[in-house]
Amino acid sequence: xxxxPAKTATDFTLPPNVVSKVDLARMVNDFExxxxxxxxxxxxxxxxxxxxxxxxEQLEQFLTxxxxxxxxxxxxxxxxxxxxxxxxxxxxxxxTFAVPAxxxxxxxxxxxxxxxxxxxxxxxxxxxxxxxxxxxxxTPNHVHDLSxxxxxxxxxxxxxxxxxxxxxxx
Amino acid sequence: xxxxxxxxSKPQTPxxxxxxxxxxxxxxxxxxxxxxxxREYFDRVIAENATLFKQDxxxxxxxxxxxxxxxxxxxxxxxxxxxxxxxxxxxQHVTQQLDDQLAEYSKSLKxxxxxxxxxxxxxxKALEEQHKQLAASxxxxxxxxxxxxxxxxxxxxxxxxxxxxxxAQALEWLERSEKALREQYEKLGDELxxxxxxxxxxxxxxxxxxxxxxxxxxxxxxxxxxxxxKAQLPSIIKELEANKQAIxxxxxx
Numbered sequence: 001x002x003x004x005p006a007k008t009a010t011d012f013t014l015p016p017n018v019v020s021k022v023d024l025a026r027m028v029n030d031f032e033x034x035x036x037x038x039x040x041x042x043x044x045x046x047x048x049x050x051x052x053x054x055x056x057e058q059l060e061q062f063l064t065x066x067x068x069x070x071x072x073x074x075x076x077x078x079x080x081x082x083x084x085x086x087x088x089x090x091x092x093x094x095x096t097f098a099v100p101a102x103x104x105x106x107x108x109x110x111x112x113x114x115x116x117x118x119x120x121x122x123x124x125x126x127x128x129x130x131x132x133x134x135x136x137x138x139t140p141n142h143v144h145d146l147s148x149x150x151x152x153x154x155x156x157x158x159x160x161x162x163x164x165x166x167x168x169x170x
Numbered sequence: 171x172x173x174x175x176x177x178x179s180k181p182q183t184p185x186x187x188x189x190x191x192x193x194x195x196x197x198x199x200x201x202x203x204x205x206x207x208x209r210e211y212f213d214r215v216i217a218e219n220a221t222l223f224k225q226d227x228x229x230x231x232x233x234x235x236x237x238x239x240x241x242x243x244x245x246x247x248x249x250x251x252x253x254x255x256x257x258x259x260x261x262q263h264v265t266q267q268l269d270d271q272l273a274e275y276s277k278s279l280k281x282x283x284x285x286x287x288x289x290x291x292x293x294x295k296a297l298e299e300q301h302k303q304l305a306a307s308x309x310x311x312x313x314x315x316x317x318x319x320x321x322x323x324x325x326x327x328x329x330x331x332x333x334x335x336x337x338a339q340a341l342e343w344l345e346r347s348e349k350a351l352r353e354q355y356e357k358l359g360d361e362l363x364x365x366x367x368x369x370x371x372x373x374x375x376x377x378x379x380x381x382x383x384x385x386x387x388x389x390x391x392x393x394x395x396x397x398x399x400k401a402q403l404p405s406i407i408k409e410l411e412a413n414k415q416a417i418x419x420x421x422x423x
Contacts, residue, residue: 091421097399105399112407117418133397135406137413139420146409159385163378 007066007079009086014120015061016107021092021122023058028083030056035076042073091118096126096136098147 018024034053041050049071055063063070070076093113095101101109106123113121128136134147182190410417 093417093421097402099397099399099402101399105403108403109406109410112410116411116414118421121421133402133405134409135402137410137417139417142416142420144413144416146406146413156383159381160378163381 007068007082009082009089010120012062012082012086012120013065014090014110014114014122015058015065016111017058017061017103019103019106019110019123020125021087021090024083024087024090024122027056027058027062028080028087030059031070031076031083032080034059034070035073035080038070038076039073086120090120090122091140092124093117093121094124094126094138096128096131096138098127098129098131098133100127101125 014024018027034055037053038050041053042048052070062068068075068079070079095109106125110121110123113123126136131147131149134150136147136150137144
């Protein structure tokens with residue numbers, strides 16, 4: 001049994017396929033299920049090493065990315081505790097799009113956020129077709145309208161000036 | 171008997187011999203002649219008696235007819251006399267009854283006429299009294315109406331004078347009002363002209379603003395659903411990069 005070095009919640013790296021807080025919660029639930037199944041199997045096997053049950057893709061990537069070994073029960077318990085803490089503290093950046101966002105695009109955006117803004121940032125996804133294109137970003141204290149609609153609204157004065165100029169020439 | 175026809179019989183007595191002779195005399199032929207003679211006699215007697223009986227019967231029938239006619243005539247005369255007597259009695263009785271009834275009706279009619287005449291007299295007297303009272307009240311009413319009309323005429327006369335005075339004042343006020351209205355009209359015309367100019371400028375400004383909104387709406391409608399997420403992703407990341415510092419600053423606060 002390999003001893004896994006103790007890690008805190010902030011030491012973990014989230015895999016790209018964990019995009020939202022729901023994904024993270026689902027991964028924690030899956031890990032709790034795996035822990036229960038491994039504990040039951042270990043008791044039935046009389047303490048012998050038991051094979052891992054099937055894991056979800058997100059959990060498997062998470063374990064691989066963070067080089068975690070989960071055969072030890074105490075390690076799993078500690079890991080679950082840390083994951084629960086992580087789930088409670090991850091910063092959420094709400095992003096509203098004009099069209100439904102596909103999984104790959106969301107993963108790419110999550111990667112950019114974790115590399116540029118915060119290593120544990122997750123996305124809260126919204127949909128508003130009136131945005132036309134672009135994204136409407138809401139951070140804890142600010143909003144950033146990066147949509148076409150926002151740009152048109154901010155450029156309205158330019159259009160009015162153009163019309164006034166056109167009237168002046170007539 | 172023929173066998174013993176020539177038998178010797180004992181000697182007959184004279185009586186017996188007479189009897190035998192009688193028997194020989196009155197044989198069948200004689201008897202038949204007698205019988206025929208009797209029959210003719212009987213027929214003759216019967217025919218004579220029948221003739222006589224017929225004559226008697228005819229006489230009797232004629233007599234009976236005569237008697238019956240006379241009897242019927244007497245009976246009819248008697249009945250006619252009785253009927254005439256009864257008719258006379260009945261006529262007398264009916265006449266008597268009619269006379270009595272007529273007398274009674276005449277009496278009642280006279281009484282009714284008397285009563286009606288008395289009632290008419292009373293009504294005529296009452297009407298005459300009412301007529302007198304109405305005439306008196308009408309005369310009184312006419313007098314009061316006359317007084318009221320005179321008074322009303324005097325009042326109206328005063329009111330007419332006041333109305334004429336008010337009309338003169340109203341005409342004067344109308345002239346003043348017309349003058350003031352004319353001045354207000356000229357002033358309002360100037361203000362309206364000025365307001366129209368301002369409204370025109372305001373509408374043009376509003377049109378320009380609304381035109382910008384229209385153009386913007388048109389662009390939104392035209393560009394909607396033109397880009398899918400993958401097509402937008404590079405520009406989104408580019409925008410995020412441009413605003414990266416602001417986002418990071420907000421996350422680290």
